[in-house]
Amino acid sequence: MSPTCLFTRRHALALLAGVAAASPAQAAALRVATVDWAVLETLLALGVTPVAATELLQFREVAVEPEVPAGVADLGLRGTVNFEMLRLARPDLIFSSSFYVSSEPRMRRIAPLESFSIYARGVQPFAASETMTRAIGERLGVSEAAERYLAETHAEFATLRAKLGRLDGRPVIPINLGDARHFRVFGADSMFGEALARLGIANAWTEATSYSAMAPVGLEALARVPEAWIVLIPPVPPDAMRILAGSVFWNALPNVRQGRLLTLGSINPYGALPAARRFARLLTEALGHAGASGRG
Amino acid sequence: MASVVPTPRIAAIWFLPVLAIALLFAAVIATRPPLAGDPAVTLVLERILLWHSLVPRFVTALLCGAALGLSGALLQRVLRNPIADPSTLGIASGAQLALTIATAYAPALIAFSREGVAFGGGIAAVTIVLALSWRRGLDPVTVVLSGMVLSLVAAALSATVILAKGEYVLSLFIWGAGSLNQQSWDAAIALGPRLILGCIAAALLLRPLALLGLDDSGARSLGLALHSARFLVLAIAVWLAATVTAEVGVIGFVGLAAPALARFAGARRMRDVLIASPFIGAILLSLTDSAVQLLGSGTADLAPTGAATALLGGPILLWMLRRVPLTIPPQANLPHGPLRRIARPWLAAAGLALVAALLAILALVAGRGPDGWNLATGSLFLDLLPFRAPRIVAAGTAGAMLGAAGTLMQRLTANPLAGPEVLGVSAGGGVGLAVMLMLTPGMEPLHLLLGAVAGSLAVILAMLLLASRPGFGPTRLLLAGVAMGALCMAIVSTVLAQGDMRSYALLLWMSGSTNRVGDFEAWTGVVACLALISPLFLFSRWLDILPLGEGMSGSIGLSRRASRLTLATFAAVLTGLASLLIGPLSLIGLIAPHLARLAGFAHGRHQLAAAVLIGCATMVLADWLSRVVAFPYQVPVGLFAALIGGPYLIWLLSRAGPHHG
Numbered sequence: 001m002s003p004t005c006l007f008t009r010r011h012a013l014a015l016l017a018g019v020a021a022a023s024p025a026q027a028a029a030l031r032v033a034t035v036d037w038a039v040l041e042t043l044l045a046l047g048v049t050p051v052a053a054t055e056l057l058q059f060r061e062v063a064v065e066p067e068v069p070a071g072v073a074d075l076g077l078r079g080t081v082n083f084e085m086l087r088l089a090r091p092d093l094i095f096s097s098s099f100y101v102s103s104e105p106r107m108r109r110i111a112p113l114e115s116f117s118i119y120a121r122g123v124q125p126f127a128a129s130e131t132m133t134r135a136i137g138e139r140l141g142v143s144e145a146a147e148r149y150l151a152e153t154h155a156e157f158a159t160l161r162a163k164l165g166r167l168d169g170r171p172v173i174p175i176n177l178g179d180a181r182h183f184r185v186f187g188a189d190s191m192f193g194e195a196l197a198r199l200g201i202a203n204a205w206t207e208a209t210s211y212s213a214m215a216p217v218g219l220e221a222l223a224r225v226p227e228a229w230i231v232l233i234p235p236v237p238p239d240a241m242r243i244l245a246g247s248v249f250w251n252a253l254p255n256v257r258q259g260r261l262l263t264l265g266s267i268n269p270y271g272a273l274p275a276a277r278r279f280a281r282l283l284t285e286a287l288g289h290a291g292a293s294g295r296g
Numbered sequence: 297m298a299s300v301v302p303t304p305r306i307a308a309i310w311f312l313p314v315l316a317i318a319l320l321f322a323a324v325i326a327t328r329p330p331l332a333g334d335p336a337v338t339l340v341l342e343r344i345l346l347w348h349s350l351v352p353r354f355v356t357a358l359l360c361g362a363a364l365g366l367s368g369a370l371l372q373r374v375l376r377n378p379i380a381d382p383s384t385l386g387i388a389s390g391a392q393l394a395l396t397i398a399t400a401y402a403p404a405l406i407a408f409s410r411e412g413v414a415f416g417g418g419i420a421a422v423t424i425v426l427a428l429s430w431r432r433g434l435d436p437v438t439v440v441l442s443g444m445v446l447s448l449v450a451a452a453l454s455a456t457v458i459l460a461k462g463e464y465v466l467s468l469f470i471w472g473a474g475s476l477n478q479q480s481w482d483a484a485i486a487l488g489p490r491l492i493l494g495c496i497a498a499a500l501l502l503r504p505l506a507l508l509g510l511d512d513s514g515a516r517s518l519g520l521a522l523h524s525a526r527f528l529v530l531a532i533a534v535w536l537a538a539t540v541t542a543e544v545g546v547i548g549f550v551g552l553a554a555p556a557l558a559r560f561a562g563a564r565r566m567r568d569v570l571i572a573s574p575f576i577g578a579i580l581l582s583l584t585d586s587a588v589q590l591l592g593s594g595t596a597d598l599a600p601t602g603a604a605t606a607l608l609g610g611p612i613l614l615w616m617l618r619r620v621p622l623t624i625p626p627q628a629n630l631p632h633g634p635l636r637r638i639a640r641p642w643l644a645a646a647g648l649a650l651v652a653a654l655l656a657i658l659a660l661v662a663g664r665g666p667d668g669w670n671l672a673t674g675s676l677f678l679d680l681l682p683f684r685a686p687r688i689v690a691a692g693t694a695g696a697m698l699g700a701a702g703t704l705m706q707r708l709t710a711n712p713l714a715g716p717e718v719l720g721v722s723a724g725g726g727v728g729l730a731v732m733l734m735l736t737p738g739m740e741p742l743h744l745l746l747g748a749v750a751g752s753l754a755v756i757l758a759m760l761l762l763a764s765r766p767g768f769g770p771t772r773l774l775l776a777g778v779a780m781g782a783l784c785m786a787i788v789s790t791v792l793a794q795g796d797m798r799s800y801a802l803l804l805w806m807s808g809s810t811n812r813v814g815d816f817e818a819w820t821g822v823v824a825c826l827a828l829i830s831p832l833f834l835f836s837r838w839l840d841i842l843p844l845g846e847g848m849s850g851s852i853g854l855s856r857r858a859s860r861l862t863l864a865t866f867a868a869v870l871t872g873l874a875s876l877l878i879g880p881l882s883l884i885g886l887i888a889p890h891l892a893r894l895a896g897f898a899h900g901r902h903q904l905a906a907a908v909l910i911g912c913a914t915m916v917l918a919d920w921l922s923r924v925v926a927f928p929y930q931v932p933v934g935l936f937a938a939l940i941g942g943p944y945l946i947w948l949l950s951r952a953g954p955h956h957g
Contacts, residue, residue: 073928076927076930079803080804080809080812080929081811082927082929083811084663085666085928099800102741102801102812102814103814105815106814181475181477182477218349218477218479218597220477220479223331223344223349226331239407239410243480246482248348248481249348252340252341252348
């Protein structure tokens with residue numbers, strides 16, 4: 001395929017997108033469904049209530065915010081989307097993500113489908129989420145809300161960054177305990193990693209991770225980041241903290257000895273901007289409470 | 297415990313492995329990347345890392361290995377079964393399933409006692425396995441087959457729990473394969489005294505244990521309360537294995553390999569085996585654990601230690617098969633006496649076809665929606681058809697293909713317990729699938745299909761090669777299949793441990809979900825059924841002659857090799873295609889031919905037709921149930937079928953028959 005040919009095709013696509021965006025009045029009434037959680041939280045954040053979404057029981061527990069209105073139909077597990085339920089919800093448009101590539105032909109039978117890929121090799125999830133928010137805004141005729149939300153996001157990050165600037169400036173290692181001996185770490189290519197960068201905080205985990213998180217890492221790896229704040233993302237296994245409290249190794253870690261251990265509220269690790277904001281807000285609050293300025 | 301007499305030869309045998317583990321451990325310590333930062337801080341941390349992470353890990357590996365070695369030696373003795381161990385008896389999977397369920401649904405129990413939960417699960421598993429093989433006099437083959445099937449079902453259940461809880465990656469990893477990372481002496485402190493207690497108990501039971509080697513009647517005449525002694529030893533073995541599982545996860549096959557190696561090294565008397573096994577187990581696990589650390593990146597291991605030992609387990613089990621005493625194979629037990637024969641088999645088959653059709657119509661029409669149960673008609677029916685039809689077709693055709701493959705295998709091996717799942721052929725398809733997922737970038741359905749078929753074919757050819765060796769009877773073939781299945785599942789779980797998109801695809805495949813099936817898969821099923829099952833009726837004469845035995849079929853003038861190879865290739869391709877659609881765990885390929893035979897379809901072609909139809913009908917029903925049981929949440933159909941098939945198989949194994957031994 002020649003470069004010219006590629007160019008014209010892109011041109012045509014852009015033109016089509018322009019046409020689609022040009023009819024907001026019609027788009028505003030669209031019934032949308034989503035099988036992806038990152039899209040779900042973005043929709044809710046833009047004030048759009050989808051007609052159906054996946055695994056709402058777990059979403060309310062893990063992602064917590066934004067709140068899901070009662071009328072949204074549950075499509076079952078993210079791994080096994082209930083297509084019948086999706087069909088019966090009669091959406092005009094379905095949002096999907098790269099996790100569902102193999103199911104796309106079937107979903108296209110129900111309604112036109114738009115897919116985003118935020119968590120994929122070589123993709124920066126924060127920038128991808130911004131692009132996605134804008135794209136959803138344009139597609140649904142709520143561009144204003146999308147731009148407002150993006151501006152709010154930037155403003156919130158700026159405010160939080162200023163607050164954090166007054167604190168101790170130590171790096172942070174965001175982890176999720178698997179049991180009392182292993183953790184999953186979120187690296188530079190994760191949403192948490194990107195949020196840290198935008199807050200002006202260094203991520204203490206500098207090794208490569210793939211698809212945003214690396215698991216499992218033996219707990220002894222924490223000895224390599226003695227300066228960092230250890231930030232635990234729930235769920236924390238029920239017996240882990242009890243076992244760790246009695247562990248010589250754990251208690252010898254400078255971070256733990258000097259109180260640099262925080263547990264945040266539950267956050268969706270594969271979320272979009274709302275999850276990034278929730279992480280940034282909870283982290284700033286927790287660091288502030290822990291009196292990060294007092295030590296150093 | 298009595299000490300080993302230190303002759304120079306024994307000293308030499310022990311010296312080399314001990315030197316090896318010491319050198320490897322030194323290498324692990326020497327090659328760790330140094331900590332960066334303020335030397336005053338890092339010096340303290342380095343010391344803590346050494347004494348609270350590396351050394352306890354080394355000691356824990358030794359203790360776990362020793363506990364598993366002892367547990368294996370005890371189990372093999374008490375069950376008079378050279379291939380018994382915590383993995384083949386389902387103890388490790390039972391313990392792990394209990395831990396998984398408790399973590400997901402009753403965290404308070406875990407907080408109260410991990411060890412207790414694991415012991416409960418292990419004891420439950422071994423109780424089920426033994427209760428079911430009790431009437432067969434705890435025949436080694438029956439015991440191990442029940443144990444491995446139980447492990448399969450437990451694995452399917454664990455996968456489902458993990459899928460249902462969403463946050464699968466991390467917990468799956470810790471579930472699937474034991475990891476020995478340590479940051480404290482807790483595991484060593486928990487294991488050490490238990491191991492010593494186990495050793496003391498074993499030493500005290502030395503005399504009764506020696507008697508357990510005798511026939512039941514011989515031991516009883518010596519005044520031993522046989523069952524209580526057995527139970528005591530069994531409880532100790534389960535407790536040791538469950539403690540290891542609770543502390544570090546599933547470490548497969550060390551308990552199998554250690555006593556085998558002890559006997560190989562020349563330990564003949566039971567006392568020698570009991571003393572040598574813990575030492576050999578400790579050395580084995582320590583070597584493996586140091587190797588995965590050395591080959592890893594410095595902060596992360598190459599693979600979890602448990603997965604690495606499981607990879608060793610399959611070949612060891614295969615090698616061990618020559619030592620299994622040839623008891624009466626299980627089929628001697630199956631429907632004895634004259635089988636009822638159906639007078640008009642084709643009419644009965646037509647009846648079965650009608651049932652399958654009715655079930656398909658039910659599945660197409662009946663379902664649940666947002667407002668409860670409904671019968672879809674008119675436009676609603678047309679709306680839902682594109683989603684219901686492919687999965688019903690895929691499930692039905694997969695069931696039919698497995699029914700056909702199972703019939704071929706049972707006829708080929710003259711063993712009614714053979715089946716694509718039991719012989720490891722389905723799991724082989726999984727390895728092919730995993731290889732394709734690793735090698736090709738997209739998840740192209742055609743590539744996956746080819747991978748699954750190639751994997752199944754490789755396993756079935758290996759099985760036939762083994763079966764063609766002199767003295768390799770049907771019983772050994774079954775065990776070889778079980779071993780091959782375990783090896784393949786170990787490879788699959790290593791890929792699962794990567795925790796990325798490919799793992800997710802494999803996890804979905806393993807649980808056998810028809811939800812993701814589309815038109816391509818449905819048409820593949822239909823075409824494969826037509827193209828692969830109908831020619832089989834041309835070979836129906838082979839099906840009737842082959843089970844008669846080698847002498848007979850040879851004299852009738854059948855080229856045995858060619859006919860076997862043809863049928864086996866058909867069976868492999870059918871299995872590979874079917875397992876791609878509904879996963880490796882359904883056990884339908886075992887059940888359908890069996891039910892057909894029990895129903896009285898005696899001739900090869902009649903059994904084939906009936907098994908195809910029964911397989912089809914069962915899978916359509918299972919698919920429908922999996923769709924509506926927890927609506928809108930869906931249970932993977934492969935698992936659902938395994939929950940029907942597993943108990944049926946175990947019941948089959950336990951059917952009362954003539955006692956022997």
